[in-house]
Amino acid sequence: MNPDASGAPPATAGKTGSARAATRRKARDPLAPDPAGAQAGGAGSAEGGFDPHVPNVDYGVLDNLIGYALRRAQIRIYEDFVLSLAQWQITPPRFSALVIISRNPHLKLTELAHILGIARSGAVLLVDALEEMKLVARRPAPGDRRAYSLVLTPAGRRTLEAATQAVVAHDAHAGSALTETEQATLKSLLARLAPPRAG
Amino acid sequence: MNPDASGAPPATAGKTGSARAATRRKARDPLAPDPAGAQAGGAGSAEGGFDPHVPNVDYGVLDNLIGYALRRAQIRIYEDFVLSLAQWQITPPRFSALVIISRNPHLKLTELAHILGIARSGAVLLVDALEEMKLVARRPAPGDRRAYSLVLTPAGRRTLEAATQAVVAHDAHAGSALTETEQATLKSLLARLAPPRAG
DNA sequence: TATTGTTATACTCTATAACTATA
């Protein structure tokens, strides 16, 4: 199934002495091929590449919905976000993971999964990729030989710093049509949207 | 590949007299199984089920980004949106398609694909599902025997009306913490976000 | 030759469930 599952030899056979001493395999490359150009509906997003708001089309209720306006804006920004990180082979989930690991070192995989809101199995794949890129390292978790303790490598810190600059610039561009005050208003309104359901 | 590609017999062999007189096959069921409960990271969304904002976690830059606030809000709303349509087996892309077809009858498949921002092949699958649900019909396109003309069936109109009510209610709930004025402000700010890139 | 709808195929992302080694 995996394009490189074929002959990839056991990489790091003998590890320092923690967890599974697993035979890490190579992770694949979410944005390497991308023969088309656009990203939104392609590999990176999966959201459904909605809505350039085609002229002379009646969008009906859709145009009255906050949710739809949100979605539209989010898709536009998301595309650009992906592009701004493409040069480092960093996808949005990877970026989030790097930031979280950076600010909360020594998380375990399960904790990372929980924070990112994904399944553990997904976190494994994510960390596999980041580890192969030499940005993140699995370290033995003190006191629990089942677990890993995730940290950024020096290269990871450097890359994250550069990527963060790009992201911040991207975000500034996204909001560039708004004043500082308006941006603050927007954030505060967004935070008050769809209050977490009680049930 | 398709779970029900096995024995599904040719449905409508002889059609009225347009397009391919194709042998339509059954479409699958995006939200029928859903053994878990939550939708966000599951089948419906694909966005990555981010971010319940776990306490005692440092989110670093993420908390300063408009894009991230947007994403967060969008995911929360999206989950709820999916749930509010689940009883009709209508997913967000299906809802959009129904609305678009309703407001712009007699679109061709290719036009629908363009409006929705998806590939033609995806539109085929989408319409397959809606047709099988008896909500949409392919009619011969006058003047072009290659093409179909998409219309809502009576059942499609009824279902769309009910679903629209649910969606509107959902949207009202999503914005319920905001005043009317604030909602208007939010929409206007969103519309000004990430202006379509010139290039 | 171009276009419409279709089909086949592939790839990404995510999830669940079973498995292992620890606890």
Add this chain to the structure above:
DNA sequence: TATAGTTATAGAGTATAACAATA
């Protein structure tokens, strides 16, 4: 028995490319 990480498998969504019928 429960938990951490892993692996296998499956399902939804999208895309590209090739094809038949028609323009």
